[in-house]
Amino acid sequence: MNATFVIIGGGIAGVTCAETLAFYQPDKKIILVSESSLIKTVTNLLALTQTITTFNVEEAPINTLSSKYENISVIHGKLRKISDEDKTILINSDIKITYEYLCICIGALPKLIPQAKDNPYILGIRDTDSVEQFISKLSSSKRVMIVGNGGIASELVYKIQNTDIDWVIKDNHISATFVDPGAGEFFQSSLHKNFNASEPILNKRMRYNEDSSSKSGAALGPDWYKHFQIKGACELPPQVKIHYQTEVTDVKINNVATSMFPVEVSLTNGEKINCDLVISATGVEPNIDFEISSSKLELSPVNEIIVNEFMQTSVPNIYAAGDVCHANWEHAKHWFPMKLWTQARQMGCYAAKCMSGALNKEEILQDFCFEIFTHTTRLFGYKVILLGLYNGQKLGNDYEILFRMTKEHEYLKLILQNGRLQGAVLIGDTDLEEMCENLILNQLDLSPYKEDLLDPNIDVEDYFD
Structure with a gap:
């Protein structure tokens, strides 16, 4: 078998990568290899702000993608070996696939x-x-x-x-x-x-x-x-x-x-x-359970596959995304990697964009989602949104905190350094996520407004809209 793009992994990163490639390269053959007979698909994707998204993850049979996209084939099997000299992979013990570009999205295992x-x-x-x-x-x-x-x-x-x-x-x-x-x-x-x-x-x-x-x-x-x-x-x-x-x-x-x-x-x-x-x-640990004929695949001390700012590994034409990889580039001030569903989706989508750009010999600029850390989830029944350096990461002890809490209703924490917002924790239905995102990105000096930022009697969101 052969394909222009081969993606290993039926999780969020792998499926997102395959679907994005199908959009960018509708005429090129894509093969997705899933160790599970079910794949994970992102549905109900909703943009809350410029960078914050919520989505559901649904499981579906592996033939879902091939029925939806004419150029995607899905194989149920396990990656055994990568031979990067002749650009082939071995699936199970008998399926050999030739690739032009390979993306490893095999995720992590429970630790x-x-x-x-x-x-x-x-x-x-x-x-x-x-x-x-x-x-x-x-x-x-x-x-x-x-x-x-x-x-x-x-x-x-x-x-x-x-x-x-x-x-x-x-x-x-x-x-x-x-x-x-x-x-x-x-x-x-x-x-x-x-x-x-x-x-x-x-x-x-x-x-x-x-x-x-x-x-x-x-x-x-x-x-x-x-x-x-x-x-x-x-x-x-x-x-x-x-x-x-x-x-x-x-x-x-x-x-x-x-x-x-x-x-x-x-x-x-x-x-x-x-x-x-x-x-x-x-927690989890990277799922590195395959051979590679080349010894050039660079791994981190905890066995993550190291990738650069274009999701490329140390081996030509091999990319990686999701929990299995380590983002080894100079991070933006307000972003850092974390093993999350949101980042798996972002990395899978961006890896597809980079592979498509490499095939077309196009210049690729890093995706804006890597400018600011964002995560939304629910904990103990509350909506939780984390933005930027929400726990003062990277700031040492050189920051101040603005804080407001209403018991069993909401919890707000803003991280400021030199009068500028660096991160935020928003628990409950605060509706302040877009304002906080904008203030982190534009680094407006908030020194004159600090006393009023979390005053419940002031509609601060409209003020900074």
């Missing part, structure tokens, strides 16, 4: 706690299959432990019903991957809200089953938990106990004849906790 090896009571949540397995095991559980402090861990703690939860985090506040201790405190009241467990969840999306031969699937979308009843076996509302600045040291399987719970977890604070299930949500 489970070390005790997870061969332990049936420790689960990682990564793709649709692992969620189904988790929900099945949770249905008979009365007490679970969640290890991790990122987005998936926070969503699970918030959404799990009818099960007591021990939440083990290595930080001194919750959701530290995204927010500061103040916002963590703001979220605390949401941990004890009583959901109506009998309320049915209306799912208007098509549901597909993963092919049983698949060993791993693409990452879950940003709203995966909205379409499942995540319930345990207790009849009472869940009790959440948070273990701060703590990590797991050991997980021991109990004798079922003498213990109510199948596992005993030992923590660094000396506690021993018995539970039915341990959920490891401790």
Whole structure:
């Protein structure tokens, strides 16, 4: 087989790359290789501001793309080897594909706690299959432990019903991957809200089953938990106990004849906790599981594929995008890389633009999305928007904070340096994201207005429109 463009990976980065290439190069053959029998497609893309977007991620059979785009073919298989001298790749053990341009978008795998090896009571949540397995095991559980402090861990703690939860985090506040201790405190009241467990969840999306031969699937979308009843076996509302600045040291399987719970977890604070299930949500690591005949593919210290400002790797005509790559260029002041669905989509789209430009010998300017960090999500039921250097990243201690909080309603934090806005955390329906984005990008001196920026009695958004 042969194609002008070959993309490896059926996740958000890979599918976005293929769809964008189909737009730029409708007459060129494109092959997408997906290890999963399902692919992830971005739908309902909505621009909130110039750079902030929200979208849904839907799973679909691999033939969806080929039926939508005449020049895209999709192959279900696993990348085994890249031979860059003759520009070929080997899929499974018998499919050889010749490419002109190759983009590696194989994502990342869950980084489970070390005790997870061969332990049936420790689960990682990564793709649709692992969620189904988790929900099945949770249905008979009365007490679970969640290890991790990122987005998936926070969503699970918030959404799990009818099960007591021990939440083990290595930080001194919750959701530290995204927010500061103040916002963590703001979220605390949401941990004890009583959901109506009998309320049915209306799912208007098509549901597909993963092919049983698949060993791993693409990452879950940003709203995966909205379409499942995540319930345990207790009849009472869940009790959440948070273990701060703590990590797991050991997980021991109990004798079922003498213990109510199948596992005993030992923590660094000396506690021993018995539970039915341990959920490891401790981040991801790059999925580098293939050979390359050339030794020139440059990797970061944590095995990410290093790319330049045009998403090119160190090997000619090979690009990379998404969680598998490391952005090794001089970043704009208000942007930094983070393993997020939003950046996977942006990188996939930009990689396609760069490959198309290389084929046409066109000059490519770096996409504007890399000028400012933006991320929008939902945590503990609240809309959350992060902009720029929202936690003072890169600024050391040389910045000041403007802050406003209304309990159970909104939380606003603005980061200023020399009177100019550098970042913002907006939790709740603040409607200030466009104003904050503009103020970060144009670096207007706000010194005369600082006292009024977060005054609820002043319509500051209209003032700076």
